[in-house]
Amino acid sequence: MKPRHPVFWPLAGLLALVLLNAVHDLGFLKVTLLDGHLYGVPVDILTQGSRTMLVALGMTLVIATGGVDLSVGSVVAITGAVCAVLLQGGHGLTLTLAAAIGTGLLAGSANGLLVARLGVQPIVATLILMVAGRGLAQLIVDGQVIIIKSSAFEYLANGFLLGIPFAPLLVTALYLGTHFALRRTALGLFLEAVGDNETASRFAGLAAARIKALAYIFCGACAGLAGVLAAANIRAADAYRAGENMELDAIFAVVVGGTALTGGRFVILGTAIGALLIQTLTTTMYNLGVPPAIAPVPKALLIIGVTLLQSDKVGRWLGGLMRKKAAT
Amino acid sequence: MNHELLELRGIGKKFPGVVALAGVDFTVRAGEIHALLGENGAGKSTLIKVLTGVYQADAGELRLAGQVIRPTAPKDAERLGISTVYQEVNLVPSLSVAENITLGRQPGRLGFLNWRAIRRRAEAALARLEVHCDVDAELGSLSVARQQMVAIARALDTSARLLVLDEPTASLDEHEVAELFGIMRKLRGEGMGIVFVTHFLDQVYAVSDRLTVLRNGQLVGEYATADLSRLALVGKMLGREVSAADFTNQAAAPAVATAPVISARGLTRRGAIAPVDLALQAGEVVGLGGLLGSGRTETARLLFGIDARDAGEISVQGGPVRIASPRDAVRLGLAFCSEDRKAEGILPNLSVRENLIFALQGKRGMFRALGRAEQEQLCDHYIKALRIKTADAETPIKNLSGGNQQKVLLARWLATRPAVIILDEPTRGIDIGAKQEIEQLIAKLRDDGMAVLFISSEIDEVVRNCSRVLVLRERRLTGEVAGAGLNSENLMHLMAGTHEG
Numbered sequence: 001m002k003p004r005h006p007v008f009w010p011l012a013g014l015l016a017l018v019l020l021n022a023v024h025d026l027g028f029l030k031v032t033l034l035d036g037h038l039y040g041v042p043v044d045i046l047t048q049g050s051r052t053m054l055v056a057l058g059m060t061l062v063i064a065t066g067g068v069d070l071s072v073g074s075v076v077a078i079t080g081a082v083c084a085v086l087l088q089g090g091h092g093l094t095l096t097l098a099a100a101i102g103t104g105l106l107a108g109s110a111n112g113l114l115v116a117r118l119g120v121q122p123i124v125a126t127l128i129l130m131v132a133g134r135g136l137a138q139l140i141v142d143g144q145v146i147i148i149k150s151s152a153f154e155y156l157a158n159g160f161l162l163g164i165p166f167a168p169l170l171v172t173a174l175y176l177g178t179h180f181a182l183r184r185t186a187l188g189l190f191l192e193a194v195g196d197n198e199t200a201s202r203f204a205g206l207a208a209a210r211i212k213a214l215a216y217i218f219c220g221a222c223a224g225l226a227g228v229l230a231a232a233n234i235r236a237a238d239a240y241r242a243g244e245n246m247e248l249d250a251i252f253a254v255v256v257g258g259t260a261l262t263g264g265r266f267v268i269l270g271t272a273i274g275a276l277l278i279q280t281l282t283t284t285m286y287n288l289g290v291p292p293a294i295a296p297v298p299k300a301l302l303i304i305g306v307t308l309l310q311s312d313k314v315g316r317w318l319g320g321l322m323r324k325k326a327a328t
Numbered sequence: 329m330n331h332e333l334l335e336l337r338g339i340g341k342k343f344p345g346v347v348a349l350a351g352v353d354f355t356v357r358a359g360e361i362h363a364l365l366g367e368n369g370a371g372k373s374t375l376i377k378v379l380t381g382v383y384q385a386d387a388g389e390l391r392l393a394g395q396v397i398r399p400t401a402p403k404d405a406e407r408l409g410i411s412t413v414y415q416e417v418n419l420v421p422s423l424s425v426a427e428n429i430t431l432g433r434q435p436g437r438l439g440f441l442n443w444r445a446i447r448r449r450a451e452a453a454l455a456r457l458e459v460h461c462d463v464d465a466e467l468g469s470l471s472v473a474r475q476q477m478v479a480i481a482r483a484l485d486t487s488a489r490l491l492v493l494d495e496p497t498a499s500l501d502e503h504e505v506a507e508l509f510g511i512m513r514k515l516r517g518e519g520m521g522i523v524f525v526t527h528f529l530d531q532v533y534a535v536s537d538r539l540t541v542l543r544n545g546q547l548v549g550e551y552a553t554a555d556l557s558r559l560a561l562v563g564k565m566l567g568r569e570v571s572a573a574d575f576t577n578q579a580a581a582p583a584v585a586t587a588p589v590i591s592a593r594g595l596t597r598r599g600a601i602a603p604v605d606l607a608l609q610a611g612e613v614v615g616l617g618g619l620l621g622s623g624r625t626e627t628a629r630l631l632f633g634i635d636a637r638d639a640g641e642i643s644v645q646g647g648p649v650r651i652a653s654p655r656d657a658v659r660l661g662l663a664f665c666s667e668d669r670k671a672e673g674i675l676p677n678l679s680v681r682e683n684l685i686f687a688l689q690g691k692r693g694m695f696r697a698l699g700r701a702e703q704e705q706l707c708d709h710y711i712k713a714l715r716i717k718t719a720d721a722e723t724p725i726k727n728l729s730g731g732n733q734q735k736v737l738l739a740r741w742l743a744t745r746p747a748v749i750i751l752d753e754p755t756r757g758i759d760i761g762a763k764q765e766i767e768q769l770i771a772k773l774r775d776d777g778m779a780v781l782f783i784s785s786e787i788d789e790v791v792r793n794c795s796r797v798l799v800l801r802e803r804r805l806t807g808e809v810a811g812a813g814l815n816s817e818n819l820m821h822l823m824a825g826t827h828e829g
Binding site for chain 2 (some may be wrong): 133206
């Protein structure tokens with residue numbers, strides 16, 4: 001039996017969930033054109049899911065190297081705070097965006113330095129910034145929620161380009177760009193090699209530490225941009241809540257998407273589907289009126305389901321069960 | 329006394345796309361050491377796994393002391409009296425010797441352990457082997473050889489009637505091997521049947537009573553060891569007659585002495601190697617001889633920039649160079665095939681293709697990616713040239729046999745067109761056919777003008793392949809032999825430190 005394509009199960013899960021929603025409420029799939037803009041639940045899912053998708057994109061590369069980045073949620077909060085303070089001070093959009101990306105790059109570099117150069121375990125290294133980052137964000141906004149009054153800034157999260165929401169377009173472009181950058185150069189191979197066997201990669205003449213650091217830096221930049229989108233979405237910098245639990249959603253998206261936490265092979269398309277799956281579920285919960293306090297339970301069930309289906313052992317077991325049934 | 333202890337009749341085992349075993353018979357008597365031989369892929373491992381309950385046979389019958397058995401798990405086989413010690417020690421390094429010996433069957437009640445009984449049992453198990461070591465010591469602090477003894481003691485702690493040793497000598501030095509053989513003979517004397525899997529023919533003749541040869545999943549035959557000449561045995565394993573000429577020294581020194589391709593002066597690392605000088609010319613194979621732990625690998629690692637050196641200079645093509653990492657070394661035209669294929673060589677989950685082009689791609693850098701067509705061309709070329717057995721280039725390398733993995737790694741380096749290649753135990757753990765092919769390849773590389781530094785524990789192999797040998801002992805360079813002086817006797821004396829002068 002040929003192994004299934006790694007995106008098979010996450011895609012099946014996503015379709016099943018959409019189907020379930022459609023059966024429950026036929027309006028779910030409805031997309032309307034209003035004032036030349038697309039509206040509807042699927043459009044909402046794409047727009048709201050774009051931040052998780054973005055963070056998960058960076059996370060995919062980090063996980064491919066065999067690491068993990070827990071600090072992305074805090075980086076989202078920090079960049080949001082940086083944007084708000086700069087915009088409040090009357091600075092332009094270009095400078096603000098440059099500062100936001102720069103902040104993400106800086107955060108990623110700090111993680112990369114700790115993990116790749118100093119050999120700190122990824123969980124510990126990024127936990128430092130995860131914990132300290134929230135405090136730093138609070139410090140930047142002085143403990144306040146700062147309201148953002150720039151329509152150009154808000155456009156990034158809530159605007160439309162040719163009738164299509166801008167944020168998902170941006171994220172799709174970044175996914176495509178990353179995919180080609182990794183697969184047209186040898187960087188993708190190098191990342192997978194470092195994640196698969198770091199010593200062997202080094203012995204074959206690879207600058208393994210540099211490759212690893214690069215993954216963290218890219219992940220930081222993605223989180224920085226996601227911070228921009230998060231702040232623009234709510235038109236405010238909320239240092240306390242912005243990006244909360246985002247690292248977990250991102251890790252879920254990557255794992256559900258078929259990239260193993262042990263590193264090695266990564267599946268960028270799978271990550272995108274994984275992120276959409278999680279967002280669809282969140283939206284579904286919201287639409288069904290499930291109280292936010294118990295919303296994580298179905299989420300967890302779904303993740304368990306998809307990961308079990310991906311496991312070879314369960315696959316064999318299910319295969320055996322089906323054969324038995326066919327025999328009787 | 330010598331009744332049949334284990335009888336396997338008509339054992340068959342299929343995997344998707346592969347017939348691993350077809351109608352294999354295998355008989356072990358009580359009180360004998362029975363060697364199981366064959367090239368990689370011959371079906372030895374599968375047979376062992378059927379025997380120990382890891383796999384279940386599709387066809388055939390297993391009998392232990394006349395009774396039909398069907399072990400479905402290693403634990404099952406253990407209970408029946410079949411104990412196994414695997415090639416890589418499968419114990420827990422951070423636990424004590426006593427804990428390791430009794431792990432999973434600790435005496436005690438209600439979940440509480442009886443530590444005194446644990447120690448007593450471990451001591452008894454070790455005493456049976458006449459091995460003396462502290463049962464409270466952490467296993468990881470012992471030498472690999474000692475760990476192996478502990479593994480055997482653990483295997484015998486159950487009421488074992490049949491002991492399976494799967495390449496137990498792969499990481500032992502000669503003295504340790506002798507010690508292991510002593511234990512094996514003692515157990516044989518007690519009436520135990522021992523299955524001994526090994527690649528070392530010397531050891532087969534040193535210790536086994538009878539032997540069974542497998543090839544391509546089929547039984548070639550069962551022989552009394554004393555009745556089968558070494559040459560005939562190799563022929564049976566390879567399925568072809570081998571002429572004696574295959575084993576003579578064909579290595580020639582380069583015709584004209586030229587400037588060295590690479591030279592090192594005073595290469596030193598504290599605790600690893602005392603100052604070493606060496607120089608390699610184009611078109612010569614230089615051996616680095618010595619016992620395990622003599623500093624051979626350490627020297628290679630310094631040369632290749634894996635470990636930092638405390639002192640010393642390296643010159644490539646006559647000019648001094650800076651080698652601070654393997655990356656520097658690769659860019660200067662060096663290549664290094666590590667002795668530890670699994671930990672330092674293969675990228676297990678990546679394809680043969682990706683493994684093969686990896687060093688070349690690394691040398692080119694990430695932006696000058698090799699095109700898919702170019703990669704496939706390289707793969708086609710090397711899969712054919714080195715006769716790599718793989719379903720296709722997209723198969724994960726971990727699915728290949730050891731010998732074929734090694735060939736892929738060699739191809740990985742050859743693709744970078746190195747001027748100097750360091751081969752650290754390139755034939756370890758691979759079958760004789762692949763060994764010969766790799767030796768032929770080394771000769772070809774030499775003829776093509778490559779400088780080869782060849783490290784091997786097998787003295788015959790060093791004599792066969794090298795035109796000059798540097799001998800290390802106790803982490804320092806103790807001598808050099810070349811020309812007429814290059815024979816196994818001289819080498820052994822130098823390694824052992826019993827040479828005159």
